[in-house]
Amino acid sequence: MLVICAWCEREDKITILQEGNSAEGVSHGICPQHQQEQLAEVMKLFPPKRASNPKRRRRRRK
Numbered sequence: 128m129l130v131i132c133a134w135c136e137r138e139d140k141i142t143i144l145q146e147g148n149s150a151e152g153v154s155h156g157i158c159p160q161h162q163q164e165q166l167a168e169v170m171k172l173f174p175p176k177r178a179s180n181p182k183r184r185r186r187r188r189k
């Protein structure tokens with residue numbers, strides 16, 4: 128099984144994440160570089176809250 132980065136492939140690059148026999152099949156993964164980029168994208172979409180509130184609000188009423 129050969130594992131290549133799907134993001135690199137989209138950019139017409141081939142980054143082999145795991146060497147293997149392509150005859151067994153090709154699987155897709157993500158290389159560390161693209162993983163970082165993806166993480167940055169997610170951070171943009173969902174910025175971490177600065178003030179983390181350890182207390183959980185309880186809405187339970189009796």
Ligand SMILES: [Zn+2]
Pocket residue numbers: 132133134135136142157158160161
């Ligand atoms: Zn990549």
